[in-house]
Amino acid sequence: MATEIKAPTFPESVAEGSVAAWHKKPGDSVERDELIVEIETDKVVLEVLAPEAGVLSETLVEEGDTVESEQVLGRIGEGEAKGGKASAESGDKQDAKAEKPAAGGGEKHEVKAPTFPESIQEGTVASWNKQVGEAVKRDEVLAEIETDKVVLEVVAPADGALVEIKAEEGSQVESEAVLGIFAEGAGGEGATAADVEPAASADDGASDEQVGDKILAPAARKLVAEHDLDVSKIEGTGKGGRILKEDVQRAVKEGSAAKGAKASTGAAKAASPAPAVEGERPEKRVPMSRLRQTIAKRLVQAQQTAAMLTTYNEVDMGAVMALRAQYKDTFVKTHDVKLGFMGFFVKAASEALKRFPDVNASIDGTDIVYHGYQDIGVAVSTDRGLVVPVLRDTDSMKIADVEKGIVDFGKRARDGKLGIDEMQGGTFTITNGGIFGSLMSTPIINPPQTAILGMHKIQERPMAVNGKVEIRPMMYLAVSYDHRMIDGKDAVQFLVTIKELLEDPARLLLDI
Known part of the structure; x- marks a missing residue:
């Protein structure tokens, strides 16, 4: 009975693909899970493996043809491959090689990409931390998959070694795609070329x-x-x-x-010679990471879809700085975390959001969604780009809880350990360019939120205080807001409320 060879199930965002290459011809013998054909979509190249062992009896589509999700591409039947005895002998050799255990006699496993969340269609193989034949311990990181939101780790299923890498660094992979082959007990100093033969053998259906x-x-x-x-x-x-x-x-x-x-x-060049330039002029071209591509896309989208305006004010940070200086040592002993500025800003923003619900709302199509809670995202800079983990229910958090949460976010963001759920949602965002020396900037809204607060550098400036000139530690504040949702009056009063709460921190404790 013939077995149908079907195209993979395409993601919702992919309508069709094209047949990139057939690796087997009608009459060729195939083994179960052997690569037969590749389907190229606009996002990724998908591999189609043999569902059963047998002989490729017919192909229903040619290279270059357009196919749809789960379309029948060909059929596998029972029978003898073309070439008679020689082919059979060749098949026996392949069977023997396929059954050959890795060094140490261990079982082989497929190394698969993690299961991506529904909001993520694909990822990029960022790096292989282990090479073919290198000894690996159980749960040791083999590879890293970079998505547009987070970096996911792929760990070893047991002690052993990689015997084949199917997805090279830089290649795009889908959820649960096979990245390589892993053998238990293989690798180490005693590993030989035969141990990693599957990775180098042309008989294994290499597609390059x-x-x-x-x-x-x-x-x-x-x-x-x-x-x-x-x-x-x-x-x-x-x-x-x-x-x-x-x-x-x-x-x-x-x-x-x-x-x-x-x-x-x-x-x-002969017609129009370029001017001679002395010295080296090095250039380096590298692919933009998926995270950076997503950041760029969202920032442009925010500017194109929102009626974005920015209002500015300045706050005297003297009272907060005096409070920090007075209690910083006691705070560290009590809570085991330093007292920073962000805790005050998060608490002040939480209070202001309760007073101005429009600023805490979001736009969903033609609907306005009012949130009865405050989930504040805090922008964190990493080597891979900017990420915004979210502090949940900040109204009920203490300043110490805020500071602990931010320190934890910062450490795990730099290590690439943040989970996707920790960066989703959020009703408002705070970004602090002051830590890099920014004196004033215009922050961009984080959709679907309708406002974002920008903090900046604390700068001593001469100010008029009670008719006298005094040198005060001042900070410029900026609130960018979506004018479709928030009126200018509410945006200004929201920022003034934050200013007043910070200039008199007792208001945060007395709720006035």
């Missing part, structure tokens, strides 16, 4: 193709053929110089890899 000294991914190979490009002129950014789909797309856009481009470029 080598042209000259260049290695092309399947999707890249298809684009090169479509545009008739000179592979030697394409710079690969994948692991080991592997040419990815993105590298070919960039070459097509720049026109740098077209055949004959070198000669025409030389002629242009």
